[in-house]
Amino acid sequence: MWSAGTLESSPISSDDESYETISTDVLIVGAGGAGLRAAIEAFDKGAKVLIACKSLLGKAHTVMAEGGIAASLGNVDPSDNWKVHFSDTIVEGQFLSNWKMVEIFAKEAPERVLELEYYGALFDRTKDGKIMQRPFGAHSYRRLCYIGDRTGLELIRTLQDQVIKRGIDYIDEVVVTSIFKDPATGRVAGAMAIQLRSGKLLLIKCKAIILATGGCGKVYAVTSNSWESTGDGISLAYRAGAELMDMEMIQFHPTGMIFPAGVRGMLVTEAVRGEGGILTNVKGERFMEKYDPKRKELSARDVVARSIYTEIMEGRGTPNGGVYLDIRHRGAEYIKKRLPSMYAQFLEFAGIDITKQKMEVAPTVHYHMGGVRVDPETTETTLKGLFAAGEVACGLHGANRLGGNSLSDLLVFGRRAGLYAAEHARSAKIGSISEEDIDKEISRILAPFKVTNGSNPFELKERVAETMWKYVGIVRNEQDLRKGLEEIGRIRLEAKHVQARGPRAYNQSWEACLSLWNMLIDCEAIIRSAIERKESRGAHTRSDYPKKDNANWLVNIVIKQKDGQMIHELVPVPKIPPDMEKLINTDEILVWQQQEKREQLLVRK
Amino acid sequence: MSLRKEERREVVLRIFRGTGSDRSKDRYETFTVPYQKDMVVLNAIHYIQSHLDSSLSARWNCKAGRCGSCSAEINGVPRLMCKTPVDRYDGEITVEPMKAFPLIRDLVTDVSDNYRVAKMIPPFTPSVATDHVWRMYQEDVEKSQEFRKCIECFLCQDVCHVIREHKAEYIGPRFVVKAASLDMHPLDALNRSAFMKDNAGLGYCNITKCCQEICPEHITITDNAIIPEKERVVDRHYDPLVWLYRKITYRSVKQNAKQ
Numbered sequence: 023m024w025s026a027g028t029l030e031s032s033p034i035s036s037d038d039e040s041y042e043t044i045s046t047d048v049l050i051v052g053a054g055g056a057g058l059r060a061a062i063e064a065f066d067k068g069a070k071v072l073i074a075c076k077s078l079l080g081k082a083h084t085v086m087a088e089g090g091i092a093a094s095l096g097n098v099d100p101s102d103n104w105k106v107h108f109s110d111t112i113v114e115g116q117f118l119s120n121w122k123m124v125e126i127f128a129k130e131a132p133e134r135v136l137e138l139e140y141y142g143a144l145f146d147r148t149k150d151g152k153i154m155q156r157p158f159g160a161h162s163y164r165r166l167c168y169i170g171d172r173t174g175l176e177l178i179r180t181l182q183d184q185v186i187k188r189g190i191d192y193i194d195e196v197v198v199t200s201i202f203k204d205p206a207t208g209r210v211a212g213a214m215a216i217q218l219r220s221g222k223l224l225l226i227k228c229k230a231i232i233l234a235t236g237g238c239g240k241v242y243a244v245t246s247n248s249w250e251s252t253g254d255g256i257s258l259a260y261r262a263g264a265e266l267m268d269m270e271m272i273q274f275h276p277t278g279m280i281f282p283a284g285v286r287g288m289l290v291t292e293a294v295r296g297e298g299g300i301l302t303n304v305k306g307e308r309f310m311e312k313y314d315p316k317r318k319e320l321s322a323r324d325v326v327a328r329s330i331y332t333e334i335m336e337g338r339g340t341p342n343g344g345v346y347l348d349i350r351h352r353g354a355e356y357i358k359k360r361l362p363s364m365y366a367q368f369l370e371f372a373g374i375d376i377t378k379q380k381m382e383v384a385p386t387v388h389y390h391m392g393g394v395r396v397d398p399e400t401t402e403t404t405l406k407g408l409f410a411a412g413e414v415a416c417g418l419h420g421a422n423r424l425g426g427n428s429l430s431d432l433l434v435f436g437r438r439a440g441l442y443a444a445e446h447a448r449s450a451k452i453g454s455i456s457e458e459d460i461d462k463e464i465s466r467i468l469a470p471f472k473v474t475n476g477s478n479p480f481e482l483k484e485r486v487a488e489t490m491w492k493y494v495g496i497v498r499n500e501q502d503l504r505k506g507l508e509e510i511g512r513i514r515l516e517a518k519h520v521q522a523r524g525p526r527a528y529n530q531s532w533e534a535c536l537s538l539w540n541m542l543i544d545c546e547a548i549i550r551s552a553i554e555r556k557e558s559r560g561a562h563t564r565s566d567y568p569k570k571d572n573a574n575w576l577v578n579i580v581i582k583q584k585d586g587q588m589i590h591e592l593v594p595v596p597k598i599p600p601d602m603e604k605l606i607n608t609d610e611i612l613v614w615q616q617q618e619k620r621e622q623l624l625v626r627k
Numbered sequence: 628m629s630l631r632k633e634e635r636r637e638v639v640l641r642i643f644r645g646t647g648s649d650r651s652k653d654r655y656e657t658f659t660v661p662y663q664k665d666m667v668v669l670n671a672i673h674y675i676q677s678h679l680d681s682s683l684s685a686r687w688n689c690k691a692g693r694c695g696s697c698s699a700e701i702n703g704v705p706r707l708m709c710k711t712p713v714d715r716y717d718g719e720i721t722v723e724p725m726k727a728f729p730l731i732r733d734l735v736t737d738v739s740d741n742y743r744v745a746k747m748i749p750p751f752t753p754s755v756a757t758d759h760v761w762r763m764y765q766e767d768v769e770k771s772q773e774f775r776k777c778i779e780c781f782l783c784q785d786v787c788h789v790i791r792e793h794k795a796e797y798i799g800p801r802f803v804v805k806a807a808s809l810d811m812h813p814l815d816a817l818n819r820s821a822f823m824k825d826n827a828g829l830g831y832c833n834i835t836k837c838c839q840e841i842c843p844e845h846i847t848i849t850d851n852a853i854i855p856e857k858e859r860v861v862d863r864h865y866d867p868l869v870w871l872y873r874k875i876t877y878r879s880v881k882q883n884a885k886q
């Protein structure tokens with residue numbers, strides 16, 4: 023068996039074009055919740071599995087998830103069931119979700135959570151010894167299972183232990199740079215990767231690939247996301263010819279830290295509001311009473327984020343440019359018990375004791391509802407043999423993701439990706455990869471070493487992130503979006519001459535060059551979709567089209583490559599069948615009567 | 628902290644540079660970066676990468692003290708770079724890679740051996756079937772939950788003198804914490820005492836508590852994990868019933884057996 027150890031030998035020169043070849047059935051790109059769950063399933067179904075991830079095993083972005091994992095176990099509120107979870111998800115997704123995906127999700131989430139417990143996770147408990155559940159924004163019932171405020175860490179550690187126990191192969195600190203297709207069949211045949219530690223190139227031949235690369239928050243300057251969240255998977259899929267969808271749907275979390283500057287954007291978990299935290303402006307007004315009198319602080323994320331934004335923009339923000347979030351009334355003991363990481367985070371990073379002082383918060387980029395378009399049941403993308411699960415995939419959350427729905431998404435669709443990729447691998451043969459494709463990719467990825475006096479990739483990444491924050495932010499308009507697109511275009515020109523400095527081994531400036539290129543593709547897709555959607559829906563708010571327009575915009579915007587150009591298509595959202603529609607609890611159910619107009623849309627295309 | 632924050636304009640860092648494959652070129656380089664209020668060491672490293680020397684390598688991911696990637700030795704003490712304010716130090720700040728692990732480059736070390744050790748530990752093995760909803764009680768899960776806060780930064784492994792001296796024989800504090808987190812799971816069936824004694828080298832630890840002092844998650848490694856694990860080894864040796872009694876939470880077992 024191939025092992026990571028064989029890669030650690032003498033240093034290589036920067037122009038070394040040699041590569042090592044590895045073969046497997048299923049290659050899983052990413053070791054967050056989705057990737058690890060996929061690996062377990064594919065392995066248990068008999069496939070040979072290799073996990074490749076960009077950070078160390080066990081350090082994926084998922085470890086940051088705090089609030090919990092949504093599943094309608096009904097342990098605290100016995101009236102809860104999958105149907106209500108289905109309805110909540112569809113309604114808050116503003117009818118942009120794929121209903122079939124939501125149905126599968128709501129039905130399977132409880133099993134997946136229990137399975138996590140059987141794998142060894144230790145959730146907080148109810149009085150009668152069951153898994154505890156807490157309230158969260160826009161969930162009708164107390165539905166989030168949790169472990170203090172480190173649910174993601176427990177999820178990762180538990181799955182990581184299962185991966186280690188099974189002896190599933192993994193290579194960490196490995197960056198996958200491109201997907202190869204068999205020229206004859208057009209199916210997935212493998213991938214190119216670099217091993218950071220040694221700087222070596224790897225050719226991974228496989229029958230199926232599961233993208234589980236997470237989100238793309240790092241394309242924004244203010245974000246709660248990790249280093250690795252550069253949207254590589256989106257770019258990998260797009261470049262290989264798969265379709266992207268709903269790219270404009272970026273979730274701004276209402277509450278991020280605003281100082282110190284070095285941690286700007288760091289998440290203040292929604293659990294603070296779930297546990298009773300109150301938002302006030304500089305005048306001391308509890309402003310959510312105005313925007314959503316019923317749900318107040320526990321309204322949907324897009325609503326709370328926009329409300330905070332409005333308060334700040336209209337001059338009622340704090341001197342630091344945020345609003346106050348206050349949990350002091352809960353008492354020191356309660357706060358330290360229920361929100362220990364938040365207590366520590368403010369104390370350690372900002373020198374603020376949240377049991378005694380108010381927090382100051384402002385919106386931060388948090389989650390990408392858009393991503394790679396997948397089949398709702400199998401998670402297969404529009405490219406044969408390429409699967410996607412987790413944040414990189416698209417279709418479940420529509421125009422707004424509910425808190426806690428991501429972690430259950432990872433497990434439900436991670437498992438399904440593993441299952442169907444293994445099934446695909448059983449019948450598929452290993453494809454062939456053309457020498458020409460390999461050579462092209464190698465010269466593409468080694469180019470940054472050949473440049474002299476080139477630009478600094480870290481600096482360009484910062485510029486991309488500032489551009490997106492400035493022009494493609496929480497409230498958008500056509501003029502700004504176009505400026506953003508132009509600026510991204512300018513950076514793309516400079517990025518051609520970006521330089522990797524230093525030796526090949528653990529060269530982060532090299533990785534920065536590669537992820538910069540990926541980010542530029544993601545940004546272009548985000549901006550083009552944002553320009554196209556001429557309405558305001560969920561996370562996508564347009565000041566020049568402030569209203570939701572069900573007559574014209576119950577469509578998903580699909581992005582793909584055609585003759586080397588980025589093009590888009592409008593595809594009507596799949597209609598919810600009547601028996602499922604009955605489950606949906608909203609005043610807005612009439613949207614489906616707009617069916618005729620939606621059909622006309624097809625004609626317009 | 629004699630220097631008042633307002634007076635500070637810049638931060639001077641002395642950073643280790645070198646490559647694992649050629650230790651003859653080990654050196655220190657000094658960088659001066661502009662000071663920002665409440666900045667942490669990792670912010671300074673990022674400034675260097677973007678503006679002064681993009682070839683500097685330093686591992687990080689979450690920038691929020693949650694992933695345990697950015698471990699390094701700051702003025703000789705193992706710490707997370709993303710959680711260490713520069714204001715802690717008056718003068719020049721020396722940043723070096725963890726010394727207990729082989730160097731890859733600059734501040735990045737090879738921590739892969741930890742995953743080999745992780746594999747040695749007998750995994751969670753439920754004592755009850757998985758065909759019904761498990762019952763466990765908050766007071767019973769809390770002990771184990773403390774250990775599950777571990778972010779695998781491996782700073783405790785770095786600081787432990789036993790690891791530095793007898794690497795091969797002792798699994799180290801991180802993994803005693805891991806074993807304890809499994810042992811104290813109310814529904815775990817295994818007895819890891821023999822493993823802890825014979826394979827894990829627990830006897831090497833002489834309870835200096837250095838690990839406990841530096842743990843960024845404030846896990847009471849020595850008092851709550853190592854000492855109880857040592858006691859289990861002794862109990863188990865003399866009295867399996869005592870072991871059984873300590874391990875199993877009576878209520879959990881009774882409840883689950885009923886189902």
Ligand SMILES: Cc1cc2nc3c(=O)[nH]c(=O)nc-3n(C[C@H](O)[C@H](O)[C@H](O)COP(=O)(O)OP(=O)(O)OC[C@H]3O[C@@H](n4cnc5c(N)ncnc54)[C@H](O)[C@@H]3O)c2cc1C
Pocket residue numbers: 051052053054055056057074075076077082083084085086087088089090091092173174196197198199234235236237246247248250251254255289388389411412413414425426427428429430432
């Ligand atoms: C602070 C914070 C708190 C959150 N809290 C919650 C919560 O309480 N509940 C909830 O449901 N959701 C929450 N979320 C959202 C949720 O955590 C994420 O959506 C989810 O973890 C994404 O998981 P993933 O498996 O899709 O990918 P990730 O965990 O992001 O993992 C991506 C993986 O892909 C790898 N990768 C990326 N690019 C490459 C490449 N080119 N080559 C190789 N590997 C690559 C990475 O190394 C990593 O292993 C939170 C998010 C944040 C930021």
Ligand code: SF4
Pocket residue numbers: 786787788789790799800831832833834835836837838839849853
């Ligand atoms: S208490 Fe034991 S494990 Fe911890 S540092 Fe000292 S010798 Fe090492």
Ligand code: SF4
Pocket residue numbers: 695776777778779780781782783784800801804841842843844845846848
């Ligand atoms: S026990 Fe503490 S110091 Fe050791 S690896 Fe875990 S978090 Fe780090």
Ligand code: FES
Pocket residue numbers: 687688689690691692693694695696697698707708709710
């Ligand atoms: S970068 Fe994650 S702990 Fe410091």
